[in-house]
Amino acid sequence: NENASKGYKSGFISIIGRPNVGKSTFLNRVIGQKIAIMSDKAQTTRNKIQGVLSVDDAQMIFIDTPGIHKPKHKLGDFMMKVAVNTLKEVDLILFMVNAEEGFGRGEEFILEKFQTVSTPIFLVINKIDQVHPDQLLPIIESYKEKYPFKEIVPISALEGNNVEQLLGQIKSFLPEGPQYYPADQVTDHPERFIITELIREKALHLTREEIPHSLAVVLDKMERREGKDMIDVMATVIVERDSQKGIIIGKQGSMLKEIGKRARVDIENLLGSKVYLELWVKVQKDWRNKMSQLRDYGFNE
Numbered sequence: 001n002e003n004a005s006k007g008y009k010s011g012f013i014s015i016i017g018r019p020n021v022g023k024s025t026f027l028n029r030v031i032g033q034k035i036a037i038m039s040d041k042a043q044t045t046r047n048k049i050q051g052v053l054s055v056d057d058a059q060m061i062f063i064d065t066p067g068i069h070k071p072k073h074k075l076g077d078f079m080m081k082v083a084v085n086t087l088k089e090v091d092l093i094l095f096m097v098n099a100e101e102g103f104g105r106g107e108e109f110i111l112e113k114f115q116t117v118s119t120p121i122f123l124v125i126n127k128i129d130q131v132h133p134d135q136l137l138p139i140i141e142s143y144k145e146k147y148p149f150k151e152i153v154p155i156s157a158l159e160g161n162n163v164e165q166l167l168g169q170i171k172s173f174l175p176e177g178p179q180y181y182p183a184d185q186v187t188d189h190p191e192r193f194i195i196t197e198l199i200r201e202k203a204l205h206l207t208r209e210e211i212p213h214s215l216a217v218v219l220d221k222m223e224r225r226e227g228k229d230m231i232d233v234m235a236t237v238i239v240e241r242d243s244q245k246g247i248i249i250g251k252q253g254s255m256l257k258e259i260g261k262r263a264r265v266d267i268e269n270l271l272g273s274k275v276y277l278e279l280w281v282k283v284q285k286d287w288r289n290k291m292s293q294l295r296d297y298g299f300n301e
């Protein structure tokens, strides 16, 4: 590659771990821009999201993978396949675990997946702000026995502890390579996807426990208004049941209005333009099990 210069390092880094260990929080901290959805609900990140960190002499391309977990339905199956395939293609894997929780079935399941993969793996112990320093060593020791990790790095993605050190260790581990992306680019995801994620995030946050993962957002239209500093965005929120449609719409449309209001603010920031956002709600029964529809909803392999 003509972009490659001596000493320049680059590579793809996959972040793997159970839902809620802090993968998106880490990515957002590193990239410094809200590109990955953050939520305390499990599995809100369904697609691969790349964040690109460019420093003087290196480029790190992060992939925020869907949480690996035991599949319960077809969507879970699909997510798993995407996640495991990703592991084989990247230069480095960050296996993120939660310092607050011990080694569990979830971690065991992921370690089993690692057996078929030869990519180097760092163990990243996150949320160390939640544990006493004395508790850390036993956690590290217990993981050492389970897998020959190249590095074991305790961090707090939320507060930033040790994140710089981790980045340094990642860099020193990457191969010499080209600059894949322009230095000012932080994500290669189309804005369209980020917009649907922002809307989905608002809907999930505002409806709390009432709406589970059975929610997708499709962007129907995004168009600059003739001669105006205004972008028209039309999107449809897809739920599985009529009752969920009722919750999303709310009393006299109040919930949908609030979702739209909050999403619009973020979308305006993203696009740097005024936005007119129109939201629709549609019931699509059992959409998660309809593989043929997954592609339409943006679940790309």
Ligand code: GDP
Binding pocket: 017, 018, 019, 020, 021, 022, 023, 024, 025, 026, 037, 038, 039, 040, 042, 043, 044, 045, 067, 126, 127, 128, 129, 130, 155, 156, 157, 158, 159
């Ligand atoms: P993901 O499912 O792995 O992407 O996890 P998220 O990034 O969405 O984080 C799940 C929850 O854990 C959120 O409420 C985060 O604020 C929280 N969290 C993430 N990292 C840390 C951390 O270092 N310390 C603490 N205390 N909380 C964290």
Ligand code: K
Binding pocket: 019, 020, 024, 038, 039, 040, 041, 042, 043, 044, 045
């Ligand atoms: K999450």
Ligand code: MG
Binding pocket: 023, 024, 025, 036, 037, 038, 044, 045, 064
């Ligand atoms: Mg996430």
